[in-house]
Amino acid sequence: MKEFQPVILGTDINTYGMARAFHEVYGLVSTAFGHYQLSPTKYSRILDLHLVHDFTNPEVFVSTLNEWADAYHRDHPGATLLLLPCGDTYANLLDEFGEPLRERFVFNAIDKELNRSLSLKSSFYELCDRYDLPHPKTISVDADDVKAGRHRNLPFDYPVAMKPADSDEWLGIDFPGRKKAFIFSNPDELDTMIRRSYQAGYTSQMVIQDFVPGGDDNMRVLNAYVDRHHRVRMMFLGHPLLEDPAPEAVGNYAAIIPDYNQDIFDRIKAFLEDIKYSGMANFDMKYDPRDGVYKLFEINLRQGRSSYVVTLNGFNLARYFVDDLVLDTPFNGRTVFGRGHRLWMEIPKDIFRKYCAESEDKRQAMAMIRRGDWGTTLEYSKDRNFRRWLLIRHMFAIYRRRYRRYFRDKRTLA
Numbered sequence: 001m002k003e004f005q006p007v008i009l010g011t012d013i014n015t016y017g018m019a020r021a022f023h024e025v026y027g028l029v030s031t032a033f034g035h036y037q038l039s040p041t042k043y044s045r046i047l048d049l050h051l052v053h054d055f056t057n058p059e060v061f062v063s064t065l066n067e068w069a070d071a072y073h074r075d076h077p078g079a080t081l082l083l084l085p086c087g088d089t090y091a092n093l094l095d096e097f098g099e100p101l102r103e104r105f106v107f108n109a110i111d112k113e114l115n116r117s118l119s120l121k122s123s124f125y126e127l128c129d130r131y132d133l134p135h136p137k138t139i140s141v142d143a144d145d146v147k148a149g150r151h152r153n154l155p156f157d158y159p160v161a162m163k164p165a166d167s168d169e170w171l172g173i174d175f176p177g178r179k180k181a182f183i184f185s186n187p188d189e190l191d192t193m194i195r196r197s198y199q200a201g202y203t204s205q206m207v208i209q210d211f212v213p214g215g216d217d218n219m220r221v222l223n224a225y226v227d228r229h230h231r232v233r234m235m236f237l238g239h240p241l242l243e244d245p246a247p248e249a250v251g252n253y254a255a256i257i258p259d260y261n262q263d264i265f266d267r268i269k270a271f272l273e274d275i276k277y278s279g280m281a282n283f284d285m286k287y288d289p290r291d292g293v294y295k296l297f298e299i300n301l302r303q304g305r306s307s308y309v310v311t312l313n314g315f316n317l318a319r320y321f322v323d324d325l326v327l328d329t330p331f332n333g334r335t336v337f338g339r340g341h342r343l344w345m346e347i348p349k350d351i352f353r354k355y356c357a358e359s360e361d362k363r364q365a366m367a368m369i370r371r372g373d374w375g376t377t378l379e380y381s382k383d384r385n386f387r388r389w390l391l392i393r394h395m396f397a398i399y400r401r402r403y404r405r406y407f408r409d410k411r412t413l414a
Helices: 013-026 058-075 088-097 112-119 121-130 143-147 187-199 262-274 308-312 317-326 349-355 360-371 386-406
Strands: 004-009 030-034 047-051 080-085 138-141 160-164 182-184 206-210 219-226 232-243 253-259 279-288 293-300 343-345 374-376
Touching: 004 013, 004 088, 004 317, 013 030, 013 047, 013 308, 013 317, 030 058, 058 080, 058 088, 080 088, 080 317, 088 112, 112 121, 121 138, 121 206, 121 293, 143 187, 160 187, 182 187, 187 206, 219 253, 219 262, 219 317, 232 262, 232 308, 232 317, 232 349, 232 360, 253 349, 253 360, 262 279, 308 317, 308 343, 343 360, 349 360, 349 386, 360 374
Parallel strands: 004 030, 004 080, 030 047, 343 374
Antiparallel strands: 138 206, 160 182, 160 206, 219 232, 219 279, 232 253, 253 343, 279 293
């Protein structure tokens, strides 16, 4: 086996899930870099974590990684350094400023123009229209439009959803009532929050959409690996049954069972290969009961934060990176469309039992729990220690408080 070292950018649950994937199949302790500590990667023995002040500054980002690589290669000459981002900010940094890293690292990246077209929701929907990919009816407005009141003239009825076109910029914006995404039942609610957003310093477009009715169990999430030659090697579709109810975590999945839909696979595969994508891609979509169509919400230029569901179901994500970028394994052209039988959760079982709506899907998930066909990202038997055990128990207690405080059945908006 060729010597290599995974180098992961981030400190969140996505980072831990990827480090666990590498540890499970290769027994490796991954190196990780980030600008601040998050709980999922704390007290872990499968990560060598480096916290770097101002790490998202492009100059600091490039120089830190190159200096570390030079030091690593002094002790491990010839080792391949496999670099992968686990957050929007790091994916954007690699795409725009990653070229000076290519002498020392292997990684997937797309050009910055394609990055911008995909990561901005407004331009992503334009691409969807070009490729006949369904999405909710949408308008995009900017600060000038809001001053002129154009956000009040919508071509669809309430309720409506509102979300920032630039989710990376949104991370640095704060104001009373801020969420990852909003649902408004009348024009006054929309007017208040969109004005607050721009007054708080947000500068990009805001997306206003026809609200697709239904609860969390109408969502679908797809992760795909596209190799350096723009060929889709693997796709896996998940069916979320429950989301995190906290305002700052809207859209974060809490429980997912495997799903399969060849039409979705075929459409997304053709799209990714035609635009010359490479790396992990993560799509969120929702089933619209009004017309029976799955409608795309967004693409993330990385694996999703819940992507350990793919590894849990037998399609170890680390293998795809290594086969492509380290080993350059020949690809036979046959995309793997993953099927699975295990429930993934970010929450303890009691929350799932209590808050997941009764349905055939929930009954299927409960049968998975009874059979032992389930797992979480964070509870890894080979990374147990007392401090980490206490930390995870504390995180689960926070989830219980969140659900008690914020949960309501989204189907009431249908």
